[in-house]
Amino acid sequence: MAGKTRNEASSSRSGGGGSNRGESVVVDVGRRRSTCGYCRSGARTSISHGLWAHSITVDDYQDLLDRGWRRSGSFLYKPEMERTCCPSYTIRLRADDFVPSKEQLRVSKRMQRFQDGTLSVKKQDKINDGPKTSKSSGSSIHHEVSGSAAKGTLAGKDEEKNKVEAFMHYLSDQIDNAVCACTESGEFLCDIQLPKASVKMVLPAKRKLQVEGSEDLLYSSNISFQIAATLRRAQSAEKDVPHSKLSRHNAEEDVSSIAFLPKTIAEKLASSLNHMAKVSGMLIRACNGHINFYSARKGNFLSEGIQIVNGAKESPTGSGSEGGCLKKSSECPQGKRRKLEIRLKRSSFDPEEFALYRRYQIKVHNDTPEHVMESSYRRFLVDTPLVFVPPTGDDTVPPCGFGSFHQQYVIDGRLVAVGVIDILPRCLSSKYLFWDPDLAFLSLGKYSALQEIGWIKENQAHCPSLEYYYLGYYIHSCSKMRYKAAYRPSELLCPLRYQWVPFDIARPLLDRQPYVVLSDFAVLQNGESTPHVPENLMEMQHNGLNEEDANDIDDEEMDDADFVNSDDESDSEANGPTSVEIEDGDVSNVLIGLKRSCVRFKDLQHAFGPSERAYLETQLRRYMRAVGAEVAGRMVYSLG
Structure with missing residues (x-):
C-alpha cells in the first residue's frame, strides 16, 4: 500500500507535460516566534508558521506562494497575519499589464546613457538609488532646500563628502591589493576567501598628534583582525595543512600564535603598502593590529588624495580589485560604450557573488563584517529545496527550466549585481538583490525589476502559463517597502481567503489598519475609487498595530534557529470574521512520511494510541490550514 500511495502522490505532482517533477518532503516546525527585522521592536513579536523543506516541487511551491508562503534557503515560512506585529502581504503583478512610471522609464534611460558613455560623473554622484538603499543622502536633500546660497553650500558639502568616500574606497582597494600580494607570496593561505578591506575616517576628536607634531592620523582599517579570525578558523578546520602554505617565513614558529596575530598581519600589509605611500605622500603604519594612514604635511590633504584616485587608475591589479575596473570605466571619455550582459545561472555558490554580497551588506545595510558569513550567505541565498x-x-x-536561479548583471566583464529568483510554473518570484555600492546612481534595484518583468514577457512564448511577477512581501506599515507598489497595476493576496485584490482597493484599507481581510472589500473594485470602510467591521477584524518604519529589506534572512517554538500556545483565532475556506476538517488524506514509506494518515492512525493520535491530528489540522488541503495531500509530511 505504501508503494501504491507513493506512486499516486508522485503522479499528482507531474507537470503539464506529463513528466514527473519530483517529490516534496517537509518537516513541520509549527508556530514560531522571532524578533522582527522590520519594526525592530526587540521582542519576539514576529509570529509565523515554519516548514523545513528537504525538497519541494515547483508546482507545490507555486501553490504555497499563493497562500502567503515564502522561503529563506530551505526554510519556508508564512506569517500568522492576525497575530504578527508587521502583517506581510504577498504582492504580485501581471507582466503583460505592467505600465512603467516616469521614474522607472528614467531608470532605463539612465542605464542606456551609462552604457553609451554619455552619463557624466557629476550627475552620477547626485543620483540617489531610492528605496532599495538604506542611505537617503544625495540629490533628495537638494530638493528640500530653498535658496541658491543654501543649495550651493550643501552642494559643496556633498562634493566634499563624495571625495572623502571615493578616497576611502581607493585606500580599501589598495589594502585588498596588498592582501592579494601577500597571498600570492605565500604569507597567507591561498585556498580560502579572505574578507575585503574597509577604511574609515578617524574623527578629529580621536586623532592623536605624533611626537614630531607634523603627522595627523586621517584614516584607519581593522582588516587585520578580520583576516586573523578567518585564518584561525581555516587552520582549525584543516589541521593537516603544511606550515609552508601558511607562512613561508615562519614555518618553524607557532602559526596560530604568531602568523595569525592581527599585529603581525597589519605589519605585513603596511610593508606591502609602502609603494602607495611614495605615490600618495601619506605615511602608512601598523599600530596594534590597525593599519593607519597619516598625513605627512598640513593642509587640505583630501583634495590631493582625490587627485591620486583619478591619477592612479592603473594601480589596481586586474579584476580582483574592488572598484578598480569600474572606476576606470566610469571615468572613460564621452562616447566610450560599456557592455552590459545579463546572465542566468542555476543557484550555486560563486566566490565572486559572495564578495559582492559581503560588500553590499556592509556598505548599504551597515552590517558588521563578522556578521556577513559565507555559511549564512549559503543558507540564505544559495541553498534551495x-x-x-x-x-x-x-x-x-521555459528554455532555462524551472527552479532557483541567480541572474548576474555584468558590465565590461565585472559583476555589478545579482538577482536571486525562483522561476515557477506561473511566475518569476524575486527573492533578493545585491549590487555594487559604487553604482548606487544606476538604481540597480529598480532596473533589475524592470528586466525581470521583461524576462517574463519574453518567455511567455515558450511557457504561456508564466504570467506573473512576484515581488515578495508588502508591508504597508514599513514606508521603505512601499516602493513595491510602484510597479503597477499590482495585487495583494487576501490573508484569509487567498484571493487577489487590486492594490488600489487595498491601499485605503491598509491606511486604516495593518491587518485586513481584503476579500471582504474586493466587491468595491467596480465602485468608488476610495471605498468607505465600515468602522465596526474594521474593529472586528483586528486591533490596531503601531505603524513604524523599518529598514529596507527585500526578504529577511530567516532560519529555524532564529525562532522560539510556541506551539504550546492556545490555537484560538483572533477576534473577527473567519472564513469558510479555512481547511479545519478531515486530515485523513494528509500524506505522511515515516521510515522511508509514504502513507495516508487514515491508513496510519491505527498505529498510534489515543493520546498520540489526538496530538498528531491537532498538528495536522494546523499544518493543513497553513498549506491547504490540496497541497497537504501531495507533500510528504515527514515524521522521520
Whole structure:
C-alpha cells in the first residue's frame, strides 16, 4: 500500500507535460516566534508558521506562494497575519499589464546613457538609488532646500563628502591589493576567501598628534583582525595543512600564535603598502593590529588624495580589485560604450557573488563584517529545496527550466549585481538583490525589476502559463517597502481567503489598519475609487498595530534557529470574521512520511494510541490550514 500511495502522490505532482517533477518532503516546525527585522521592536513579536523543506516541487511551491508562503534557503515560512506585529502581504503583478512610471522609464534611460558613455560623473554622484538603499543622502536633500546660497553650500558639502568616500574606497582597494600580494607570496593561505578591506575616517576628536607634531592620523582599517579570525578558523578546520602554505617565513614558529596575530598581519600589509605611500605622500603604519594612514604635511590633504584616485587608475591589479575596473570605466571619455550582459545561472555558490554580497551588506545595510558569513550567505541565498525541472520543448517549461536561479548583471566583464529568483510554473518570484555600492546612481534595484518583468514577457512564448511577477512581501506599515507598489497595476493576496485584490482597493484599507481581510472589500473594485470602510467591521477584524518604519529589506534572512517554538500556545483565532475556506476538517488524506514509506494518515492512525493520535491530528489540522488541503495531500509530511 505504501508503494501504491507513493506512486499516486508522485503522479499528482507531474507537470503539464506529463513528466514527473519530483517529490516534496517537509518537516513541520509549527508556530514560531522571532524578533522582527522590520519594526525592530526587540521582542519576539514576529509570529509565523515554519516548514523545513528537504525538497519541494515547483508546482507545490507555486501553490504555497499563493497562500502567503515564502522561503529563506530551505526554510519556508508564512506569517500568522492576525497575530504578527508587521502583517506581510504577498504582492504580485501581471507582466503583460505592467505600465512603467516616469521614474522607472528614467531608470532605463539612465542605464542606456551609462552604457553609451554619455552619463557624466557629476550627475552620477547626485543620483540617489531610492528605496532599495538604506542611505537617503544625495540629490533628495537638494530638493528640500530653498535658496541658491543654501543649495550651493550643501552642494559643496556633498562634493566634499563624495571625495572623502571615493578616497576611502581607493585606500580599501589598495589594502585588498596588498592582501592579494601577500597571498600570492605565500604569507597567507591561498585556498580560502579572505574578507575585503574597509577604511574609515578617524574623527578629529580621536586623532592623536605624533611626537614630531607634523603627522595627523586621517584614516584607519581593522582588516587585520578580520583576516586573523578567518585564518584561525581555516587552520582549525584543516589541521593537516603544511606550515609552508601558511607562512613561508615562519614555518618553524607557532602559526596560530604568531602568523595569525592581527599585529603581525597589519605589519605585513603596511610593508606591502609602502609603494602607495611614495605615490600618495601619506605615511602608512601598523599600530596594534590597525593599519593607519597619516598625513605627512598640513593642509587640505583630501583634495590631493582625490587627485591620486583619478591619477592612479592603473594601480589596481586586474579584476580582483574592488572598484578598480569600474572606476576606470566610469571615468572613460564621452562616447566610450560599456557592455552590459545579463546572465542566468542555476543557484550555486560563486566566490565572486559572495564578495559582492559581503560588500553590499556592509556598505548599504551597515552590517558588521563578522556578521556577513559565507555559511549564512549559503543558507540564505544559495541553498534551495526546489527540484529543478529541465526544459521540455513542449511550451510547458521555459528554455532555462524551472527552479532557483541567480541572474548576474555584468558590465565590461565585472559583476555589478545579482538577482536571486525562483522561476515557477506561473511566475518569476524575486527573492533578493545585491549590487555594487559604487553604482548606487544606476538604481540597480529598480532596473533589475524592470528586466525581470521583461524576462517574463519574453518567455511567455515558450511557457504561456508564466504570467506573473512576484515581488515578495508588502508591508504597508514599513514606508521603505512601499516602493513595491510602484510597479503597477499590482495585487495583494487576501490573508484569509487567498484571493487577489487590486492594490488600489487595498491601499485605503491598509491606511486604516495593518491587518485586513481584503476579500471582504474586493466587491468595491467596480465602485468608488476610495471605498468607505465600515468602522465596526474594521474593529472586528483586528486591533490596531503601531505603524513604524523599518529598514529596507527585500526578504529577511530567516532560519529555524532564529525562532522560539510556541506551539504550546492556545490555537484560538483572533477576534473577527473567519472564513469558510479555512481547511479545519478531515486530515485523513494528509500524506505522511515515516521510515522511508509514504502513507495516508487514515491508513496510519491505527498505529498510534489515543493520546498520540489526538496530538498528531491537532498538528495536522494546523499544518493543513497553513498549506491547504490540496497541497497537504501531495507533500510528504515527514515524521522521520
